[in-house]
Amino acid sequence: MRQNATLKKIAERLSLSISTVSRALKDHPDISAETKKKVTELADLLEYDPNPYAVNLRTHSSKEFAVVVPSLSNFFYHSFIRSIEEEAQTLGYSVIIYRSANDPKIEQNILKSCRHKRVSGIFIAITTETMDMEPFLKLDVHGIPVIFFDKVPQYESCNKICVGDDHAASLAAEEILKRGTENVLGIFGHLNMSITKSRLEKFISVLSQANDHINLNVVHASSADEAEQLTLSLIPNYKKKNFVIFCMSDEILSGTMKAVQRKGLSAPKDLGIIAISDGMIPKLFYPEITYAETSGYNLGKLAYDRMMKCIAGSSFAQTIIDESKLVTGGSM
Amino acid sequence: MRQNATLKKIAERLSLSISTVSRALKDHPDISAETKKKVTELADLLEYDPNPYAVNLRTHSSKEFAVVVPSLSNFFYHSFIRSIEEEAQTLGYSVIIYRSANDPKIEQNILKSCRHKRVSGIFIAITTETMDMEPFLKLDVHGIPVIFFDKVPQYESCNKICVGDDHAASLAAEEILKRGTENVLGIFGHLNMSITKSRLEKFISVLSQANDHINLNVVHASSADEAEQLTLSLIPNYKKKNFVIFCMSDEILSGTMKAVQRKGLSAPKDLGIIAISDGMIPKLFYPEITYAETSGYNLGKLAYDRMMKCIAGSSFAQTIIDESKLVTGGSM
């Protein structure tokens, strides 16, 4: 078990003091050019790298970001994480991933551990049951910036980066109006998700305000399988009629698509299909599904920006909405 | 900026020494029950948690695993990471994710940083260009266990956890034989990937040994788009004939499926489709695609097991192959 190079070893080999070596390495003006040269050369040779734990213990600052999500089996969060990781790497930060399993208890433990690790910052999508803001306030007291994303709390004065749910829903609704179809099957997620509510309300309002002949049927599914079953059982209602299915999320879309294929229907001939999605699933089909894009990747970039501003000091709370754009496949 | 509780503070409040507090908290036999009680109570009250940096500095051991992958936009790695994270959490380890971008330089930096952080262990899928084993040997010298997974080096004496490429390929080949179809289109990845070679060889050998009337056409695609184009242009060759398409990976499958849908064909009527996959993509279609499963999730469990054995001391090198199983959809 060999040891890593330390300041002490370099100092001994060069008959210098530890402090001189430390200063030489960070180009401190007190140190002569000659000494600096000797030190950096030996440091290179020995592959010296400061021990992060010692540095942290001394300076109270790590170079790590934490990303906390309810679940890891989710495209959106994956894109988000990828996005953060890309940015972080350029500045030498590393990214630690935590999964709360949608359990507020676990979430609290994670936050506590982040506090004790003194992470540089936290990106978090909270659980659906997170009520207590106290752990977050405590982080604030300790000077650890928190950026909420996607699933954000009601609480006002904090930094939130959200998908523009209404915007996405209205983009989809408008596209449906454009197609001129009056029979619409809207498949939404469970109502305990905040996004369900906002997407649903906007979707309904845009459709109904524009055309009062719209025949809209709204159903809720909380899994892909459920969406599949629901679609299967509802498709017969639209027999021979021209109709459109709107899927609120990737999960629902994937269930619905199976049902559509199973019934031997194909878009845009037999029906129209449109979704709100990150983009991965819609591109698997031919024709590609038209969707309003909610990009985890974009959200990541925005969140990272905000984080950097917080770290730099500009810390007033702010809510940023990532407006989505319509990506046209051939399914409408 | 409030401070976290420390041993020192607890000690002062209780007029004890720091060492006594430390020992009381870890249930050391030297400390009386009475003292232990007082200490733990105050510690709870103050929400004391040991400073991980101080602990690490002192003990030379962190509670962190590193997972290093070439890319994060890949189901397989995501399942793997999820799997590791699930296990790690139960023992209070955290998981740090690093992305090498398939660049050996970046990979080396990551490894160096892991060494200096003294991570408890490293799970790594190496880049396609990783030749130099020296950084890994150095980790070994420092007592940091490395588990290679999926993309592993040629080097013999190290711990490798791999997908059973031959096995998966032969499962698929056998299923094709079972169907009795003699026209086979095999779409494989680029030949610079090691998995391509092993899957291809086994696939060919199983097919040709069993039936010398097999008309096998092998092509290579290095992206989903390419697979789509290739499939589109080759399908006409099989006009009216009964044929099977084999897709070596998820990426290829997704391209191929688009082409198949575009041509208006459907399995198993017009053709057979079979793939090697993690399982996510095949389940999006109806009928679900039959596939030989290579599970990132399973691989994660195996890798974690191996890691724990290494940490516990049983450190002889070993190569573990995760044999895959056939998951029957309706596409054959």
Place this chain on the structure above:
DNA sequence: AATGTTTCCGCAAACGTTTGCGGTATTAAA
């Protein structure tokens, strides 16, 4: 009463840094 055992606890060093402060040469100014 002297010695041997327990039981419980504190001292102090160490892990590898960072940094305020002070100190010694060297050079410039008086």
Place this chain on the structure above:
DNA sequence: TTTAATACCGCAAACGTTTGCGGAAACATT
């Protein structure tokens, strides 16, 4: 030649733990 300024550098404390060792009581044994 003395004094003041400058350029370099080292001392030592601190960050929060862990742990070997030693020490003082309290008790049991001759």
